[in-house]
Amino acid sequence: MLRIRHDVDGRPDMLLAEEVDPPEAGAGEVLIRVEAVGVTLPVVRKLRAGGEPVVLGGEVAGEIVAVGAGVTAFGVGDRVTGLCSADAYAEFAVLNAAMASPIPAGASAVEAVALVRSGLVARGAYEAARPEPGESVLVTAAASGVGTLALQYAKAGGASRVVAAVSSADKADFVRGLGADEVVRYQDADWGAPYDVILDGVGGDLLGRAVRALATGGRLVAFSSGGGTVEAYELLLRGASVIGFQMRAVAVGKPELYDRWRRELWHLHHAGALRTAVHEEIPLADAARAHALVEQRRNLGKVVLVPTPPSGP
Template structure:
């Protein structure tokens, strides 16, 4: 089978395809014939930073074989599933632990699954962490990303009275308004020093880094910033004290481990909204597995309007 690896000296150009034997499912694992792989900013940053290890992430496909101790999992050969692969996910065949797997409903595609479930769960979980109340205002940074483009409509569905989308390029404004954003603000070089307008009650920050202090400054007194980016960043303590604001860290893996019922309920909620036509993930590009470097380059250039997906 084919899979994509990377060398450890950084850069999208170091992705390469290799032919390797098919993996054998271990205890509690499913062998998946991969039909779609979600590309994330965290994965792109990992390659750019030259971090060693396999390229994992969101995968969706069909179960081809079951490993030991999976008889009671409820999964069978031929099931269509999606989940997070912690091993080699950029591959034609991948291993998915049953604890991380869920079924793809009838009528939904593998591309739907990798575009909706993981990113949607992050968006839904971040809104829960923010303790969003009906009528409050929400600002989403990285609003055109795989997570951001779902956080914007989800905020509205959960009762936000005003939704502001922040993006790094003015070219994304029409797309973001189409998602339901009331306002679009920027943080590209041309926006340096510009105000983001009226303060908001909640900021969902998908960018981090140097943008984090600016996101904090956008909060109204008593506001909450939920940080879930892999970009890091620091905030000044006096910025919290002056407005009695809060910064809340959110990590999907932690929630899945500690609140499995909420994790499952939100996943079902996302699929129900999708089936009802109320939540539709945007897919920017479907890229062949062998051209994974092109998929990474799209995200590095911040060109994507929605999810970038690899299709083996």
Template sequence: MRRVRYESTGGPLFLEEAPVPEPGPGEVLVRVEAVGVTLPVVRKVAEAAEPIRLSGEIAGEVVAAGAGVTRLRTGDRVTGLCFGHGYADFATLQEAMASPIPECASAVDAVALVRSGLVAFGALAAARPEPGEAVLVTAAASGVGHLAVQLARARGAGRVVGAVSGPGKADFVRSLGADDCVRYGDAGWGEPVDCVLDAVGGDLLGPALAALAPYGRLVAYSSGGGTVQAYDLLVGAKSVIGFQMALIARGRPELYEQWRRELWRLFTEGAVRPAVHGEFALEDAAKAHAVIENRSNLGKVVVRP
């Protein structure tokens, strides 16, 4: 089979021939039809001290099952987070991380919706917005952000604001249901909001916190780091909440499954529509990564073996 690999930090991605992996206990082997490219993987390729396996969200057909697999069968269409080599013709997937794909959805729909949508769903749940409250989403044109904008609207937000890096993304974000769109470099981000879902971190934490009204909540789910001054929380009785999807998947599987079912329901009803910026061949994985690195994507970037 074909597989994408690289040999040094920031080094070029290339195709190689590799044996088809064997599914271990509790795993299924998937013929991969689509791979969702994520910012954390792109960052690790550029920054990690040692080369990593190109993992990620995959979708495809189950072709074999390891010992102990009880829920899935050969021929099932599934999507989930692959911790091994995901940029490949075949990849293994833990049964616990696999979500069946309904007949109404394609593999591309699945990788654009499920993992990114679960992160957006969880971040919004952590913010605990009341009906009618205002929600601001940073990286609003990203794979997660564009779904968070739609989920905030579906959950009854009174006003939804998207924050983006450039003016070329504003029309896209508004088309998702946002009432307004602001740029990171703007002097102010308009009327204060009750919740901020922040996927950027770093230097953007300050403006994101300043955008909150008194008693507002900022949910940080970025791998970008950053520092918040305690005084900035005290003066407005504001809160910062950390959110990580992996903790929910491992520690609260029943909640994870509930969110997955709700996402598919919203998709089926047309309340949430995943947007795909582009589909790249396996040999063009480097081009897919470049789109993420340049922050030029409008929605999800997908690699298709």
């Protein structure tokens, strides 16, 4: 099978295509024939950090071709999606059955990787902010896979004003089409502050400015892998708070809530109330181009890798 591997020999972002034997499903695992892989910003950032080779994890979706010992919730032929911790960029991938969720009949694998993980993060981050109807909301990284869904959640949640923060003006029409009332660029001097709720998917140097854009009693939810520093004085000045959100804490600590959110995602999607946005479906062998799109923030929605269907495991 074809697999993409990261190497640091020569360049920190080097991705190598290689032919290897398919993996086997261990206890509690399923082996899937991969139909789609969602590219995530945290993985792209890890490559750029240099140092040791990075394990290429990601959101995968496809058909189960083998199940490991102890797996009872799924069987061969089921179509599932989930977060794969290693070797996701491949024609076949091993997925922990506990992290897998079924893909409804009629839905595509590309829809699944664009909707489920990003939608769960968007839903969880928005709920962590304890929003009230009539509040104002700013979403950074608004054109990303998570950001596009966060905009829609904020709009559906009764926000009086939903503002999208993006890296360039050419994304304005795209995010307006997903419900943004206004659009600001990161480099703009005026962000139209203050905001009751800020959902930050960027972090880094932008985090401090986002905190300063909070209204009195405002809440910022940080769910990015970009880090950043918050000045305590800025929070005291506004009586504001910063909340860290991690999806894994919900998936592991509150599996019933995780499952309910997932079912709601598909229901809203099928009802047309929650739209996925896919920038491009890129062949697996061209993973480097997919990473460049995400790193340079040129994508409008989710970037998805699509393997060529292999003949067998």
